[in-house]
Amino acid sequence: MQCIPLPSGAAPINRRLFLRVGGGLAIAGSVMPQLASGATRAAHRGKAGSCILVYLLGGPPHLDMWDLKPEAAAEIRGPFKPIATATPGVTICEHLPGLARLSNRYALVRSVSHNNHNHTPMIYYTLTGRQVDRPEMDNDVRPPQSSDAPHHGAILAALLPPSRTSLPGYVAIPQLAVRSSLEGEFKRARTPLRGGGAGFLGSIFDPLCVDGDPGRADSVPALSRPADIAAERHERRATLLSLLESQRPAIADSDAYGKLRGQAVTLTGAPKGSAEEFSLDGEPQAIKERYGLNRFGRAMLLARRLAQAGVVMTTIHFNEMTVCDGWDTHSKNFVALESELLPMLDQGLSALIEDLGNRGVLSETLIVVMGEFGRTPKINAQAGRDHWGSCQSVLLAGGGIQGGVVLGASDKIGAYPSDNPIDPVDIHATMYHCMGLDPAALIHDRLGRPHPLSVGKPVLALM
Numbered sequence: 001m002q003c004i005p006l007p008s009g010a011a012p013i014n015r016r017l018f019l020r021v022g023g024g025l026a027i028a029g030s031v032m033p034q035l036a037s038g039a040t041r042a043a044h045r046g047k048a049g050s051c052i053l054v055y056l057l058g059g060p061p062h063l064d065m066w067d068l069k070p071e072a073a074a075e076i077r078g079p080f081k082p083i084a085t086a087t088p089g090v091t092i093c094e095h096l097p098g099l100a101r102l103s104n105r106y107a108l109v110r111s112v113s114h115n116n117h118n119h120t121p122m123i124y125y126t127l128t129g130r131q132v133d134r135p136e137m138d139n140d141v142r143p144p145q146s147s148d149a150p151h152h153g154a155i156l157a158a159l160l161p162p163s164r165t166s167l168p169g170y171v172a173i174p175q176l177a178v179r180s181s182l183e184g185e186f187k188r189a190r191t192p193l194r195g196g197g198a199g200f201l202g203s204i205f206d207p208l209c210v211d212g213d214p215g216r217a218d219s220v221p222a223l224s225r226p227a228d229i230a231a232e233r234h235e236r237r238a239t240l241l242s243l244l245e246s247q248r249p250a251i252a253d254s255d256a257y258g259k260l261r262g263q264a265v266t267l268t269g270a271p272k273g274s275a276e277e278f279s280l281d282g283e284p285q286a287i288k289e290r291y292g293l294n295r296f297g298r299a300m301l302l303a304r305r306l307a308q309a310g311v312v313m314t315t316i317h318f319n320e321m322t323v324c325d326g327w328d329t330h331s332k333n334f335v336a337l338e339s340e341l342l343p344m345l346d347q348g349l350s351a352l353i354e355d356l357g358n359r360g361v362l363s364e365t366l367i368v369v370m371g372e373f374g375r376t377p378k379i380n381a382q383a384g385r386d387h388w389g390s391c392q393s394v395l396l397a398g399g400g401i402q403g404g405v406v407l408g409a410s411d412k413i414g415a416y417p418s419d420n421p422i423d424p425v426d427i428h429a430t431m432y433h434c435m436g437l438d439p440a441a442l443i444h445d446r447l448g449r450p451h452p453l454s455v456g457k458p459v460l461a462l463m
Contacts (some may be wrong), residue, residue: 008015010078010258011128013217015149017414021076022319022358023366028377032334038129041236041263044219045433045435045437045438046366046400046433046434046435046436046463047400048221048309048363048365048366048399048400048434048435048436049160049310049312049364049365049435050306050307050308050310050311050312050313050314050364050365050366050399051152051153051156051312051313051365051366051368051399051431051434051435052303052304052307052313052315052316052317052352052365052366052367052368053152053153053314053315053316053366053370054300054311054316054349054367054368054369054370054371055127055176055203055315055316055317055318055347055371056318056319056327056345056369056371057123057176057178057318057319057326057327057371057372058319058324058325058326058327058329058371058372058442059119059121059327059328059371059372059373059374059375059387059388059392060132060371060374060375060392060393061327061328061329061333061337061374061375062081062110062374062375062391062392062414063076063077063078063374063375063377063414064078064080064334064337064385064409065092065096065337065393066092066108066110066393066395067110067144067393067410067414068080068081069377069412069413069414070082070093070094071412072412072413072414073376073450075106075379076377076378076379076414078330078333078334078379079093079334080094080334080338081093081336082094083096083097083100084100085099085100085103085127086101086102086103086104086404087103087104087404087406090103090108090404090406091426092108093181093213093342095337095338095342095423096288096342096344096346096347098346098347098349098350099345099346099349099350099352100219101324102350102353102442103355103396103403103404104403104404105353105357105362105404106111106353106367106396106397106401106403107395107396107397107401107402107405107406107407107462108393108394108395108402108405108406108461109235109294109393109394109395109396109400109407109408109422109427109462110369110393110406110407110408110409110410110416110417110421111391111407111408111409111420112151112392112394112408112422112423112424112427113389113390113391113392113416113417113421113422113423114389114390114423115371115389115390116135116188116373116389117138117386117387117389117390118135118138118387118389119138119139119178119328120132120137120138120140120141120193120194121135121136121137121138121140121374121386122372122373122389123136123176123193123195123372124148124193124194124195125195125372125374125424126313126371126372126385127151127152127176127195127196127455128148128150128151128152128195128199129149129152129424129425129428129455129456130149131265132194138192138387140165140327140439141178141191141193141401142194143192143194143361144194144195144196144197144199144247145194145199146199146200146202148194148195148199148207148438149195149200149451150197150198150199150200150201150443151170151176151196151197151199151207151315151316152171152197152313152428152431152432153169153170153196153207153312153313153314154170154197154198154199154201154205154206154207155205155248155312155443156169156170156199156312156313156435157169157170157198157312157438157451158198158201158203158205159443160249160312160435160436160437160445161260161312162308162310162311162312163310165277165310165311166206167277167306167309167310167311168204168205168207168208168311169211169311169313170198170205170207170208170313170314171207171208171210171306171311171314171315172209172210172314172349173209173210173214173299173303173314173315173316173317174195174207174209174210174211174317175192175196175207175209175317176192176195176196176315176317177192177193177196177317178193178319179324181221189418190245195196196315196317199441200445200446201269201445202446203302207315207366207461208220210278210299210302213281213295213298213320213329214278214299214301214302215278215279215280215298215301215302216278216280216404220278222231224277227394228280228437238324240450252357262364265394266422267379270446277305277306277309278302280301280302280305280333283301283305283446286357288301288311290317290347290354290355291347291348291352292344292347292348292354294344296316296318296344296345296348297344297347297351299316299318299348300316300348300351300352301350301351301352302314303352303405304352304355304356306361307356307361307365312435318344318440319387321336321340321341322340323334323335323336323339323340324440327341328369329341329375329385330382330384330385330386331380331382331383331384332378332380332382332383332426333375333384333385334383335383349369349395351397351451352353352367353397356398360445362397362398363398363399363400364399365398365399366396366397366398366399366400366431366434366435367395367396367397367398367399368394368395368427368431369394370394370424370427371387372389373387373388373392374390374392374393374414375387375388376412377415378387379413388415390415390416391410391415391416391417396427396430399434399435400463401434401462401463402462402463405430405461405462407420407422407453407461407462408420408421418440424456425454425455425456426456426458426459427456427459428453428454428456429453429454429456429459430456430458430462431459431460432453432454433458433463434463435461437453439452439453439454439457440452440453440454441453
């Protein structure tokens with residue numbers, strides 16, 4: 001088999017291996033998109049440096065959380081009672097007492113609406129602001145495509161790269177995925193979903209996924225150099241990579257490849273790489289307990305650490321529960337909410353808001369809490385609520401958002417907006433505005449086609 005000659009003293013490399021590796025270099029070098037200069041920060045917009053997106057995967061029931069209807073019929077209102085908050089005249093669910101106490105630090109939008117009730121197209125839409133090609137398909141779980149629209153985190157990572165950390169600009173806890181179910185028992189296997197990656201911006205802006213237990217140094221195994229790989233061996237590997245690069249100078253000299261290679265070397269160069277960034281071992285026990293000694297609490301605490309380290313977008317995909325498949329509460333809605341979902345959300349989210357406030361960085365950190373849609377006003381025969389895109393509530397805090405604000409309203413049964421209907425893309429535009437970006441600014445895909453950051457309008461009443 002033909003081998004490629006290398007400089008004196010270097011071992012020959014199998015041609016098939018080189019083509020495989022060289023092809024990878026070519027891919028890595030071709031993904032940097034053209035970014036429009038108009039997408040830079042503007043002084044009159046927000047100045048948040050990080051965004052934490054708490055994505056309630058499955059569809060949170062707005063009627064049982066943020067927008068209770070105590071005067072509605074029993075089959076609409078459910079068993080939960082509203083409680084007063086720190087904001088006069090505003091009530092939320094009795095199972096969110098921590099967040100009720102902090103209502104002056106966040107805003108609620110009760111009139112977010114879209115006319116699609118299907119999971120996968122609405123997940124894609126609420127995370128990218130773009131429609132899928134088959135919006136009527138609820139079970140379209142094709143793997144992510146290179147032509148997909150990019151997740152908001154990928155766009156922020158591209159336009160606002162971290163300056164204080166070697167970590168990527170976009171971290172997902174865990175990867176955006178759904179679990180398959182069989183006779184009510186949820187498997188551990190997860191199927192990645194479209195909408196969670198960088199899509200046409202290229203893999204350099206894909207998220208670093210924390211698929212292990214949040215808070216452990218080994219939650220991202222790829223960041224830790226194996227114990228049997230000494231520093232000298234690591235250096236020899238870097239030398240070998242340099243030899244490969246010498247055969248493809250057009251790739252090796254590209255900005256995209258250089259950034260990707262430099263980041264990889266930096267992240268894995270130390271004995272523990274950058275894995276310690278993901279460890280909560282140094283956090284006081286009282287702080288851990290405040291956030292919650294569960295996966296969600298640890299994810300929220302890790303998100304705070306990453307935001308402080310300079311990661312521009314951390315997304316928490318909150319759906320690993322036991323009673324229901326996350327927030328997809330077609331049955332046992334109230335049991336799941338009372339026993340798991342609401343207590344975890346209340347503890348973890350209120351801890352995050354308070355912790356950032358106590359550290360004086362809440363104004364620099366935007367928090368957004370949403371799902372792909374709300375749930376039906378009428379309770380079904382299984383004591384659950386079904387998919388409902390026509391109305392949902394979204395919470396925003398920090399990053400220039402005015403606390404104690406309730407924007408929009410739903411009708412008497414929470415089915416449709418009765419005041420100030422807002423499309424999910426307007427929430428996206430508000431996010432970019434808070435991060436100092438013009439939502440109308442353009443990015444370009446690999447074919448040079450222009451795409452606005454968002455097709456929505458910032459909701460300035462929240463600022």
